[in-house]
Amino acid sequence: MESSIAGDGNLHESLSFAWWNTSLSPRGIDRVDNKENQAIAGEAIALMLLEKKIDFLGLGEVSPSDIEYFNSLLLHSSYKIRECFEKVGKGKFSQAYIYNANNVRILEQKVLEYSILGRNYRVGDSLIISTKCGSLINVIVSHWPSKLHSENDKVRNHLASTLRNKVHNLSEANVVIMGDFNAEPFEESLSEYLLASRDKPKVRKKKELFYNPFWSKLGMSECQGYCGSYFFKSGMSSNWLLFDQIIVSSNFLNDKGWSLINEKSLIGTEDILKLVKNTKLHFDHLPVFTQLEKVNV
Amino acid sequence: MFNFESALKTGLASAVEEANNLEEIETVLETLKANIESFTSNCVSSKLIEQTNQEIDFSTALSSLQGPREVKYKSLMALNKTGKNQYYKELCEWDYGSRGYPVTLDYSNKSIACADKESLINALQDLLMRPESGKKIKFLMEKAQE
Numbered sequence: 366m367e368s369s370i371a372g373d374g375n376l377h378e379s380l381s382f383a384w385w386n387t388s389l390s391p392r393g394i395d396r397v398d399n400k401e402n403q404a405i406a407g408e409a410i411a412l413m414l415l416e417k418k419i420d421f422l423g424l425g426e427v428s429p430s431d432i433e434y435f436n437s438l439l440l441h442s443s444y445k446i447r448e449c450f451e452k453v454g455k456g457k458f459s460q461a462y463i464y465n466a467n468n469v470r471i472l473e474q475k476v477l478e479y480s481i482l483g484r485n486y487r488v489g490d491s492l493i494i495s496t497k498c499g500s501l502i503n504v505i506v507s508h509w510p511s512k513l514h515s516e517n518d519k520v521r522n523h524l525a526s527t528l529r530n531k532v533h534n535l536s537e538a539n540v541v542i543m544g545d546f547n548a549e550p551f552e553e554s555l556s557e558y559l560l561a562s563r564d565k566p567k568v569r570k571k572k573e574l575f576y577n578p579f580w581s582k583l584g585m586s587e588c589q590g591y592c593g594s595y596f597f598k599s600g601m602s603s604n605w606l607l608f609d610q611i612i613v614s615s616n617f618l619n620d621k622g623w624s625l626i627n628e629k630s631l632i633g634t635e636d637i638l639k640l641v642k643n644t645k646l647h648f649d650h651l652p653v654f655t656q657l658e659k660v661n662v
Numbered sequence: 663m664f665n666f667e668s669a670l671k672t673g674l675a676s677a678v679e680e681a682n683n684l685e686e687i688e689t690v691l692e693t694l695k696a697n698i699e700s701f702t703s704n705c706v707s708s709k710l711i712e713q714t715n716q717e718i719d720f721s722t723a724l725s726s727l728q729g730p731r732e733v734k735y736k737s738l739m740a741l742n743k744t745g746k747n748q749y750y751k752e753l754c755e756w757d758y759g760s761r762g763y764p765v766t767l768d769y770s771n772k773s774i775a776c777a778d779k780e781s782l783i784n785a786l787q788d789l790l791m792r793p794e795s796g797k798k799i800k801f802l803m804e805k806a807q808e
Contacts, residue, residue: 475768477775479777480776480777480781480785482781483784485781488775527775530759530775
């Protein structure tokens, strides 16, 4: 969270969010050669936190031993870690959150599940965070089931509906949804069930819609290095897919209170792009970022 | 030329589906109640009741300075059937979906949306197996003896 007096004479505060599917420990289970990847990921995370001044970073595919290692790296910093390894059916959550305790506090945490025909699925982990200035934001961190099984396509739709239903009073709520949805912005689950739109003026008017700034990231990056957040080497027409996104409620488009800074909704860092392109390592996702700003007149 | 027959047909089918689902959910609740009563030798029972929460909920808190407002919600409660005083203990919050399902249970920092009978039964079993639920049933069994 940064504060600065801008040219307009008002105090501007900003809050930075990020998500990274680390690919370190799928399903929360350590890989055999985890130590090397853990050290590389730790360095990448530390750099990201410092350079991008991240206040809240969601991490996917991590294990308790990964968190123990990251904790040791952050021991003397203002960053704290909250983990989520809750069991869900035969699987479990495998995510964690690194947050700058000087700027945000986590007040509540609740896991959201969906169950059909006796099978349980992870909808997300819902956190209520408070900012330094006392605002409350509902941050929901999700990692939805993969595309490897076609039956998951329908499941993701149900997960999106369940997530929508869990947000009370959507028109008034400050909600940030981040994660690896295993779906691109245009897919049914996100666009028709979660109702995460690309159309800012429409979302301003229809407060039941979410705004997904990552619609605008479909296409080649300026550096020509990537065109998505997930590198899939066996992709038919593209090796990149945009599965990782940060989506916000319409309240952040009001220009009152906290507002989304559209140009700060970004994919990747140069360092992590190098890791993803190194086929000897396990990394296959780029992190995604966004930023909120509050103007105190 | 237009007509509303198709819309009427859909509406009727939805109403029938909802009624069937609610009936099915009711049988699950009845079985739960019967099992709690027989397990506790008729000391403790369960029922769904509507509650009003005056505290600040997520949505009001998020909507800045509007202050607390009344939030109505359903709870699955356990209660003692005998004893000097009657006590109620909330086992979980309960929310019906638009067609009866999904039924959403909120308990122990978890919220689970159950899309069908099998999932609902599994979730209720998970709820009853938790130590928090055991403590509440034990408390009510003791109060039933007073």
